[in-house]
Amino acid sequence: MSRKYSIGDVARKLNMTTRTIRFYDQKNLVKPESIGENGYRYYGEEQIQRLELINYLRGLNFSIKQIKQLLNDQKGSDSLLLLFQKQIEENDAQIADLKQKQTQLRHLAKTIATRKIDADGLTDIAKIMKKETRLTNLRRKMWLFSFSILLIEVLGIFSAYQFKQSNALPVMWLSIATMLVLIFGLTAFLTKYYYDQVEYICPNCGTKFIPAMTTFIFSAHTPKFRRLACPHCHQKSYCLEIAR
Incomplete structure (x- = not known):
């Protein structure tokens, strides 16, 4: 028998407030698995996972309405999987970039500690440290x-x-x-x-494409997705937005 968690247990487990969990219940995003005779809410692992997902999407500035649309969409799980894979790639790139910067910082700190740096040298260091994406x-x-x-x-x-x-x-x-x-x-x-700066990835076939301008303007969208029909597989889904 799977374990049941009280609303307080869930709040501590996910670092949330009980008020937020009740709010998601009122918005029909996550209903408790059962309600005891005493009126207490009890949640299972499935509800906890759903709450964790909603917390993540809220952290990406998704609105409650957008989350509900995405979770209720037939291809929503594919879109979310694409988002997570893209986020993992971005995190790996950031980790690699931070490791490179750490190596540079250690080298620069060693250089400054071992010899005097003139004005030209400081200019070179400034150029190395300045990097914008x-x-x-x-x-x-x-x-x-x-x-x-x-x-x-x-x-x-x-x-x-x-x-x-x-x-x-x-x-x-x-x-x-x-x-x-x-x-x-x-x-x-x-x-x-x-x-002109963005394009989209279809969660169904992985095709990168640029929609028509009118489609771009009037399609439903969230902070990371836009609901578009893929020109390759013709499936309409929440496609991940990326920079060109």
Whole structure:
């Protein structure tokens, strides 16, 4: 007979709060295996594994709605397997990169300790230590563009309010129109820019592909996936998003 865990046991085992576990119950994500006569919830290994998976996806900024869609999708398990395999590859690459950096740091520390480094030498060290990944740069640019759009929206609303207060209605409408043009223009540019930087992997056949722009815009998506039809196997699934 499989062991049953109380909600407190599960909370300690997964480093969660009982409130969070009850919340997932209310959202129909993880129901207890049984409820005792005393009203206590009891969970089995299957529910614990599901909670662990939800915790991981929440850590990747998946919303409750997105997690529910993914878990209920017929090909959801294939998409998740693809995500985990990709994450393992990324972790292995990060570990290798950290090991290389550790080797460099030890070598640099030994060099500095054994002889005096002049200005040119320090410049060389700075070049060695400075390394940015393409993904990091892309995220920074996306945040900058998003902040610019938000700033334009705030300034536009504030300006329109000021013009309305002074009864300058024509100027107010001109301000609103200008704001909308800028917002839609920047949003279109940001969408196109992001579209040009990413591609997708089908969880069914492993094909890498780039969807049509309109499909990209209107398809359902999560922080790591987009629901697309593979051009090779024609299966519609949550495909993993990667940089080109």
